[in-house]
Amino acid sequence: MATADLSYRQGLSFTPEQRISKNLTGLIPHVMEDSKKQCERALKMIRTRQTGIDKYLYLSTLKRENVDLFYRLLIDHAKELMPLVYTPTIGDVCLQYSTLYTRPEALYISIKQRKSIRTILRNWPYANPEICVVTDGSRILGLGDLGVNGVGIPIGKLALYTAAAGIRPEKTLPIVLDCGTANETNLKDPLYLGLRAKRVPVPEQQAFMDEFMEAAADVYPDMVVQFEDFESEKAFNYLDRYRNKYKCFNDDIQGTGAVVLAGYIGAVNLSGVPIEEQRLVFMGAGSAGVGVAKQLVEYYTKRGLSEQAAKDKFWLVDTKGLVTKDRGDKLADHKKYFARTDNNGHQFRTLEEVIEYVKPTALVGLTATFGVFTESVVRALKASVDAGGLGRRPILFPLSNPLSKAECTFEQAVTWTDGTVIFASGSPFSQFTVKVSDHAVTYYPNQGNNVYVFPGIGLGAILAKASRVTDNMIYTSAAALAGSLNADEIHKGLIYPRIERVRDASIIVAREVMKAARRDGVSQLAEEQWLEWEEWGDLALDKYIKARIYDPQL
Ligand SMILES: NC(=O)C1=CN([C@@H]2O[C@H](COP(=O)(O)OP(=O)(O)OC[C@H]3O[C@@H](n4cnc5c(N)ncnc54)[C@H](OP(=O)(O)O)[C@@H]3O)[C@@H](O)[C@H]2O)C=CC1
Ligand SMILES: CC(=O)C(=O)O
Numbered sequence: 001m002a003t004a005d006l007s008y009r010q011g012l013s014f015t016p017e018q019r020i021s022k023n024l025t026g027l028i029p030h031v032m033e034d035s036k037k038q039c040e041r042a043l044k045m046i047r048t049r050q051t052g053i054d055k056y057l058y059l060s061t062l063k064r065e066n067v068d069l070f071y072r073l074l075i076d077h078a079k080e081l082m083p084l085v086y087t088p089t090i091g092d093v094c095l096q097y098s099t100l101y102t103r104p105e106a107l108y109i110s111i112k113q114r115k116s117i118r119t120i121l122r123n124w125p126y127a128n129p130e131i132c133v134v135t136d137g138s139r140i141l142g143l144g145d146l147g148v149n150g151v152g153i154p155i156g157k158l159a160l161y162t163a164a165a166g167i168r169p170e171k172t173l174p175i176v177l178d179c180g181t182a183n184e185t186n187l188k189d190p191l192y193l194g195l196r197a198k199r200v201p202v203p204e205q206q207a208f209m210d211e212f213m214e215a216a217a218d219v220y221p222d223m224v225v226q227f228e229d230f231e232s233e234k235a236f237n238y239l240d241r242y243r244n245k246y247k248c249f250n251d252d253i254q255g256t257g258a259v260v261l262a263g264y265i266g267a268v269n270l271s272g273v274p275i276e277e278q279r280l281v282f283m284g285a286g287s288a289g290v291g292v293a294k295q296l297v298e299y300y301t302k303r304g305l306s307e308q309a310a311k312d313k314f315w316l317v318d319t320k321g322l323v324t325k326d327r328g329d330k331l332a333d334h335k336k337y338f339a340r341t342d343n344n345g346h347q348f349r350t351l352e353e354v355i356e357y358v359k360p361t362a363l364v365g366l367t368a369t370f371g372v373f374t375e376s377v378v379r380a381l382k383a384s385v386d387a388g389g390l391g392r393r394p395i396l397f398p399l400s401n402p403l404s405k406a407e408c409t410f411e412q413a414v415t416w417t418d419g420t421v422i423f424a425s426g427s428p429f430s431q432f433t434v435k436v437s438d439h440a441v442t443y444y445p446n447q448g449n450n451v452y453v454f455p456g457i458g459l460g461a462i463l464a465k466a467s468r469v470t471d472n473m474i475y476t477s478a479a480a481l482a483g484s485l486n487a488d489e490i491h492k493g494l495i496y497p498r499i500e501r502v503r504d505a506s507i508i509v510a511r512e513v514m515k516a517a518r519r520d521g522v523s524q525l526a527e528e529q530w531l532e533w534e535e536w537g538d539l540a541l542d543k544y545i546k547a548r549i550y551d552p553q554l
């Protein structure tokens with residue numbers, strides 16, 4: 001099982017006295033090293049591995065053998081290492097999981113074991129998990145249905161709960177629910193680790209999910225559950241079905257909604273286009289696209305717009321073109337809210353046609369399709385923004401993961417907009433430097449990924465002892481993130497904090513989420529505690545949070 005021998009977690013930093021008292025003399029090399037030196041060795045190892053997968057495998061072993069060193073490294077070198085334990089590398093890990101598997105790191109619960117869910121949950125070797133990320137593998141990043149091989153996502157997301165929000169590693173619980181898979185490659189792979197069967201019909205998956213949620217709340221009543229990478233129809237259905245019954249939220253709908261709202265607030269400030277004049281085209285109308293658009297509608301309504309006026313700012317596009325009421329196909333339930341009625345019977349099939357019709361100021365990509373923001377699309381976006389006046393800047397968010405699914409690259413976005421773009425992508429791109437006559441201009445991308453909010457939402461819900469995760473808690477996470485940039489980040493024209501500061505941002509998000517839980521009456525913390533914080537203010541609450549989070553010392 002995932003039980004590293006915790007007696008080794010100090011690596012080479014044990015004092016001579018500890019070595020004697022723990023009977024470690026001779027079991028570890030004689031040298032005594034501080035964490036800096038041990039991190040240096042690990043970094044050298046990582047940097048000399050050739051492929052992302054090799055680096056991931058080394059890190060994964062380190063996590064098991066010396067969990068404190070692993071998290072020290074991940075926290076202190078987030079920019080370099082997060083892409084290895086999360087997107088984009090984790091996408092490759094999931095694709096190859098059948099061959100990469102060496103040991104269990106999660107709970108694997110198949111629909112055939114539905115009578116034993118409670119026993120399986122109790123088999124988890126660490127007591128009282130506080131946060132669970134669960135997937136059924138049906139839509140892993142933009143890679144489709146990977147079945148149990150999608151387990152890399154809960155594992156990766158939970159590593160970020162620890163690195164970015166300080167939830168203790170042994171309090172995290174990754175789970176994959178195996179209902180079969182539609183993935184033919186996996187079904188034909190003799191090494192595939194899941195049920196070798198087609199995904200069971202949706203009603204059976206739902207019944208299994210009902211049983212899982214009931215069992216999880218029964219066995220671990222204090223645990224917050226994050227739904228991750230469920231195919232869109234199920235994602236919306238499960239969120240609706242369980243949000244008022246259990247402490248849970250959906251990261252792809254709500255977390256992504258919050259993170260993009262935060263980035264949008266910053267982007268509008270930089271764009272030179274007043275918020276009232278913004279017109280947004282969304283390419284992609286799945287759980288992420290609709291989730292984000294709804295979160296932005298809420299923002300507009302909170303600023304005083306009617307719901308209809310707010311909704312009218314959004315044009316959603318899917319594989320059939322602009323989503324309209326009279327398109328002639330049966331719209332999935334989650335698309336109906338945004339279906340346009342002002343198209344006068346005309347159907348717009350391509351993104352170029354939609355841009356020509358809408359004249360957008362912002363273009364958001366959540367399609368899981370590489371390259372759909374072509375040069376002509378991006379130039380058309382820029383032209384429509386330029387037409388509004390000098391100095392205006394287009395907002396372009398190709399948010400799909402991993403990098404192989406990004407709607408365009410950062411370099412393309414900069415080049416096709418003559419450097420005016422305000423850019424955020426789901427997976428990280430490198431900064432881009434252009435030589436202009438005798439000097440160089442460097443452009444900085446943003447990573448618009450829900451990693452900036454889900455750790456803080458989970459931490460806030462846990463520390464507030466929230467009985468539910470409310471809409472206000474999610475909305476507040478966005479506002480808190482938008483306000484978390486420091487002077488240097490603002491000066492650089494960024495719209496998110498640098499990824500190295502994700503932990504600072506998570507504490508701010510968690511604090512505001514806690515306060516929102518209290519305002520919504522779902523915090524079960526003692527009233528005296530809240531009154532004390534009210535008296536002493538945010539600093540006192542921050543101190544409370546910081547005292548409770550894991551910060552590995554070697
Ligand atoms: N940056 C971040 O933090 C996050 C990023 N994501 C990413 O968002 C992506 C989408 O996720 P999700 O919404 O759950 O996925 P879905 O598969 O549910 O939705 C994809 C949507 O894109 C549309 N689409 C696909 N290809 C095209 C195309 N060529 N032209 C127009 N529309 C197209 C689909 O149309 P149709 O409905 O007709 O099939 C569908 O509406 C994934 O890559 C995921 O990694 C998700 C969450 C967070
Ligand atoms: C980031 C994320 O949650 C996704 O791509 O699905």
Ligand SMILES: [Mg+2]
Nearest residue numbers: 228229251252
């Ligand atoms: Mg996801």
